[in-house]
Amino acid sequence: MGEVFPLLLVLAIAAAASSLLELSSRNRLTHWHSVAEAVAVTIVIVGTSSTASPVAYLAVPPVVAGIRHGLVTTLNVTLLSALTAAATFALEPDGDALEGAAACAPWLAIGLGVGLLASWQSRSTRDLAARQAPYAAAHHLMARIHQLATSGTLGLDSASLATELEDAMRRATGGARSTVFVVEPDTTLRALNPGADVERLAREIELPDSERTPGAAVIPLRGARQVLGYCVVVGVPRWTDELDARAREVADDFAVRLDTAVLFDDVRALATSEERNRIAREMHDGVAQEIVAMGYIVDEIESISDHDQTRELASALRDEITRLVSEIRFSIFDLRHEVIDGRVSSSLADYARAVSLASGLRVHLSLAESGPPLSPRTATEVLRVAQEAIGNVRKHANAENLWLTFESDGTSLQLDVEDDGVGNAGPREHHWGLQTMRERAEGVGARLEIGPRRDGGTVVSLRSPATTTREGGTAHGHHRATG
Missing domain, CATH: 3.30.450.40 (GAF domain)
Incomplete structure (x- = not known):
């Protein structure tokens, strides 16, 4: 027992070291530590001349390689163990090489056989782990990002x-x-x-x-x-x-x-854009199509009915359905409209032009944008505030004219949306448009003000704290569209 114990201790140390290396390199394709363990174990066992040498341990490295790494690693481990044993016997001229080889060969063969069987049995598990590895790493990363993003003391803004x-x-x-x-x-x-x-x-x-x-x-x-x-x-x-x-x-x-925060801003912007596009697709393919189908039913009722009151009600319902479809199309356009190349002015011009053509509003544009582009987040929030303000004019103001002014020098900004409608703009119960605009303004450090227009109507103003009166700039002129 006294001769075997040191050998067992050395083998235990080799196994522990190989296990630690296995854990530290489990996501790598190379498995050199398994081969190194097999070589070290073979040298220790074969190089010991004692009859109490634990020769049976030669079967362990191939079996472990088969379970953990598969066919190729099992064959490599067995081959190197055999070559190491032969080299060790060759370096000991006084020993009986044939007798030693006869003692080692059965255990190497057993290890090879069991290792090959284990590699075949565990192949599905390894394949599943390989397929899940990228997702597991992504999950771990996203969990860390979520933790940082929601941290009160170390956020990702x-x-x-x-x-x-x-x-x-x-x-x-x-x-x-x-x-x-x-x-x-x-x-x-x-x-x-x-x-x-x-x-x-x-x-x-x-x-x-x-x-x-x-x-x-x-x-x-x-x-x-x-x-x-x-x-x-x-x-x-x-x-x-x-x-x-x-x-x-x-x-x-x-x-x-x-x-990391800048990268997270990009990820968040991509996720937000994708979600808006997904909602737009769902609206177009779902509720919009259902409402259009209802319109066909109403048309059928109006065409076959002999009662004047029924036809009148059906006509009124058809007009309301047409209005709802138009609103849904505007909502889809809002969701899909984005800032291009960081320039808010061009996106505002495109949006205002589309609203003018669809609603009959006369839109007057005054856009002056110079200097470096606004940050992607600020530019997007400015566009969303303008969309909400213009949408309110189109739906509630009963206005004929809309004035849209935007100025930015890359460091400060000023956005004004004015109309000549009924005025009295203010928050209404179960309507969150104004609150949403204020939240967007606060998110980029800007100030939102809503008040009456001097000649009637409403003015919605968005200003950054650094806004000052400027002259010059790159004016995009005025645009008038008569409905």
Whole structure:
């Protein structure tokens, strides 16, 4: 027993090490640790001249390989065990190679046979695990993203994180302000917290240190393999090595969080767009078709009835069905209409033109959009607010004219939707349009105001906090459509 115990301890250590390696590389295609265990076990067992050597353990590596990894790995493990045993016997000229080979061969054969049988039996389980592996990894990732996105202290809102980074950078350096830029896939820069001088600050990134504006510094947001963005700090009286180290520490703390938030913004936008398109398809293929079918029934009733009152009621019902179908088509158009290339003005023009042609409203456009595009989220929310406001005019205002004004310089925005209708716009019970517009405005840090128009009607205004009166811009002119 005293001779066997050290061997068993060595074999147990080899098995434990192989198990740990198995766990750490379970998602990889290579299984070198199984081969390494077989070679080590064979050397230990064959190299021991004691008659108490546990030769039967030679069957274990092929069996385990068959269960875990399949046919090819089982054959490789058995072949290398046999070659290792032969080489070990060859290096011991004083030993009886034939006797040792006769003792080892049956166990290697048993291990091979059982391993092949196990590989065949466990093939379906391995195939299922291989098919589910990508989904399991995706599930784990989505669970982590959901946890972060719903966290009260560490969310995944890029605008909030950019503001938090700006505050932290200002406290760390004493700077007046900072702007956070992220590098887009096409290598362009996009500001997450733009200000009035965003274009000038973007140029600071390209300048060497000696040519930058006094008191300005560019702090890279570094990822594991590349620069994810930059934080441009201005208004620091004197940059020192200590300030630079402190600023880089703050940037490193936020870099991966901010990059993840930007990626999550893209995922959320894609998911939202897909869901809107799905709802639009369901509306078109479901309720819209059912209502159209009801219209055919009403037409049939009107055509076969001899009662004037019945025909009159059927005609009124047919008009109401036509109105409902038109509203559904508008809703589908709203759901599918998106911002193209980040430019809100072109999307607003297309939408207003479609509403004018369909409803008979005279639409007057004044669009001035210059500078860098608004962030995708802000642009989308501005479009949705405009859609809701225009929809309210079309459905409830009984107006003849609609004025749509939009101005943006890439850092601030102003949207006005005016009509000459009945006025008295306000929230109504079980109608959530105004509340939804306010929520959208708050989501992008803008302010929504609704009030009477001076010459009658209603004005809906959306303004960012940084909105100022501007002159010039890229005017798209006016558009009039007479119904």
